[in-house]
Amino acid sequence: MRTFLGYRRPDGRVGVRNHVLVLPTVVCANAVVERIAKHVPEVVAVTHPYGCTLDPVSNEEMTHILAGIASNPNVYGAILVALGCETVLVREVAAQVAETGKPVKVVSIESEGDTVAATEIGIAIAECLVRESKSASRVGVPLSELIVALECGASDAFSGLTANPAVGRASDILVGLGATVILSEVTEFLGAEHILADQAADAEVRSRILALVARTEEELSRIGPYGEFSDITPGNIAGGLTTIEQKSLGGIRKGGTTPVHEVVGYGQRPSRSGLVIMDTPGHDIALNMKAMARRAAKTLGMSYKDSRLIVAHMGGGGSVSAHVDGRMVDLYNCDKEGPFAAERAGGLPTLDLVNLCYSGRYSKEEVLRMLVGGGGLMSHLNTRDIREIEGRIESGDKHAEFVLRAMTYQFAKAIASFSATLEGKVDAIVITGGMAYSSRLVEWIKSRVSFIADVLVFPGENELEALALGVLRVLRNEEPAKVYE
Amino acid sequence: MALDERDNVGTVLCTGGKSEELTLPGGGTLQLAEDIPSGHKVTLRPIKKGELVVKYGAAIGEATCDISAGAHVHVHNVRSLRGKARGAGEAK
Numbered sequence: 001m002r003t004f005l006g007y008r009r010p011d012g013r014v015g016v017r018n019h020v021l022v023l024p025t026v027v028c029a030n031a032v033v034e035r036i037a038k039h040v041p042e043v044v045a046v047t048h049p050y051g052c053t054l055d056p057v058s059n060e061e062m063t064h065i066l067a068g069i070a071s072n073p074n075v076y077g078a079i080l081v082a083l084g085c086e087t088v089l090v091r092e093v094a095a096q097v098a099e100t101g102k103p104v105k106v107v108s109i110e111s112e113g114d115t116v117a118a119t120e121i122g123i124a125i126a127e128c129l130v131r132e133s134k135s136a137s138r139v140g141v142p143l144s145e146l147i148v149a150l151e152c153g154a155s156d157a158f159s160g161l162t163a164n165p166a167v168g169r170a171s172d173i174l175v176g177l178g179a180t181v182i183l184s185e186v187t188e189f190l191g192a193e194h195i196l197a198d199q200a201a202d203a204e205v206r207s208r209i210l211a212l213v214a215r216t217e218e219e220l221s222r223i224g225p226y227g228e229f230s231d232i233t234p235g236n237i238a239g240g241l242t243t244i245e246q247k248s249l250g251g252i253r254k255g256g257t258t259p260v261h262e263v264v265g266y267g268q269r270p271s272r273s274g275l276v277i278m279d280t281p282g283h284d285i286a287l288n289m290k291a292m293a294r295r296a297a298k299t300l301g302m303s304y305k306d307s308r309l310i311v312a313h314m315g316g317g318g319s320v321s322a323h324v325d326g327r328m329v330d331l332y333n334c335d336k337e338g339p340f341a342a343e344r345a346g347g348l349p350t351l352d353l354v355n356l357c358y359s360g361r362y363s364k365e366e367v368l369r370m371l372v373g374g375g376g377l378m379s380h381l382n383t384r385d386i387r388e389i390e391g392r393i394e395s396g397d398k399h400a401e402f403v404l405r406a407m408t409y410q411f412a413k414a415i416a417s418f419s420a421t422l423e424g425k426v427d428a429i430v431i432t433g434g435m436a437y438s439s440r441l442v443e444w445i446k447s448r449v450s451f452i453a454d455v456l457v458f459p460g461e462n463e464l465e466a467l468a469l470g471v472l473r474v475l476r477n478e479e480p481a482k483v484y485e
Numbered sequence: 486m487a488l489d490e491r492d493n494v495g496t497v498l499c500t501g502g503k504s505e506e507l508t509l510p511g512g513g514t515l516q517l518a519e520d521i522p523s524g525h526k527v528t529l530r531p532i533k534k535g536e537l538v539v540k541y542g543a544a545i546g547e548a549t550c551d552i553s554a555g556a557h558v559h560v561h562n563v564r565s566l567r568g569k570a571r572g573a574g575e576a577k
Contacts, residue, residue, distance in 0.1 A: 161496060240496070240525040242565075243566075245544065246540060
């Protein structure tokens with residue numbers, strides 16, 4: 001029997017790492033978590049944009065997911081940092097983690113008085129836990145207790161020829177030795193699900209795989225009449241991938257050739273070994289925007305169908321969309337038009353662009369790279385990191401300030417143009433995406449568009465929540481499931 | 486490189502120039518009808534408009550026009566049968 005060296009946890013599960021985890025229960029506690037991690041570099045800090053929604057189902061899921069992360073056997077002990085007023089209750093997360101028998105400590109900013117006090121306490125607890133964790137030691141453990149999760153990363157045409165098949169061979173070997181291998185990111189199955197379905201160990205698994213992909217495809221196709229969101233990115237295309245089928249066929253190879261024994265939900269533990277599929281999405285701006293639109297409607301006390309919204313997503317890429325009658329009816333996709341974003345050039349003067357393309361100075365790939373990946377803030381300031389840019393502004397960098405203002409100006413124009421689309425009747429403007437964490441950026445946009453409607457800010461990406469909520473709406477009979485034939 | 490004998494396209498490993506002759510894995514050669522960048526696909530035999538483009542032994546899309554042998558196969562002459570092509574109803 002083959003073995004590996006692992007840390008046996010009190011609940012019997014085995015990890016290959018011995019982390020002290022610092023985890024906020026809500027986005028407001030992120031700063032404290034980051035400061036603790038700065039002072040105690042041995043910890044693993046995981047920040048996130050969630051933790052406070054008006055949807056009780058979301059709260060329950062978030063509690064479960066946060067507890068799941070902290071319960072992972074790679075974690076020796078966890079420090080949960082709460083604000084105190086959020087809707088995800090830290091005592092519930094802590095209780096679930098405590099069931100594993102591992103040390104879990106809670107730091108509540110409100111109880112300590114303020115973030116400074118909470119940070120001090122957090123640092124002390126972290127140092128103590130790190131010292132304690134050194135007492136854990138590894139033992140020989142049968143490979144049947146090993147769980148390996150597979151992630152995709154920036155596919156090109158070679159991924160399906162080299163990297164993924166190589167990982168697939170490793171998956172086959174591990175499964176053969178009794179381990180569990182988890183394949184996920186359902187959006188990366190589109191076009192290849194018939195192969196995965198054929199690999200199912202039984203009819204039930206087979207139909208679950210097909211249902212999973214059908215639901216995901218339905219969510220993607222409901223993006224309104226334009227269908228602008230490509231399943232493959234400009235980077236994929238430049239690298240030689242032509243269609244989602246080609247990408248998926250290459251992608252699924254990383255799971256290997258053994259039968260798929262189970263399909264589990266997001267954050268659900270596999271109940272058996274072998275190859276397992278977990279329902280998780282790839283990253284999807286479209287889903288995030290729709291999720292944010294629905295959330296905004298809820299915040300306003302309306303149904304999504306009755307609301308009239310403008311949603312601006314500002315991340316590495318970006319987009320601005322108009323929503324009415326429960327659909328997205330118009331859109332700027334920064335990959336090719338509209339405002340420039342962190343690394344996208346957005347819309348450009350057409351004549352100048354044509355002259356650039358035919359100047360003989362650049363290849364097509366080089367020009368595409370200027371537009372996507374190397375455009376926007378990246379091209380002006382050599383960074384796409386909003387925190388770094390804000391740091392520069394605070395140190396007096398006038399150019400950085402000018403560029404950031406220019407970006408907010410362009411987004412504000414795009415947002416305002418959709419007030420025409422919605423005939424001046426706008427219930428709310430939503431700003432979302434990673435850059436929405438910057439209050440400076442948000443204020444600059446607000447100053448130009450708040451005359452149109454109230455501005456709601458939901459920082460970060462919530463597409464994972466979006467998919468989960470979509471399934472729940474079907475389960476609760478709030479929406480019919482679309483049958484895929 | 487072609488991975489499956491049912492494939493009608495292969496992947497060019499190193500950027501190939503027009504008229505260059507490539508050795509096929511199963512034996513024989515193929516002359517490139519045009520420049521093809523590394524990682525991109527080339528037809529192993531002529532493909533007719535509407536015919537399925539096959540890679541990994543499965544359909545990755547359909548040809549939007551006739552394609553001769555040794556030609557570049559990519560977003561300009563292949564469209565997906567899934568995803569946004571289905572949902573939007575508009576072919577690229």
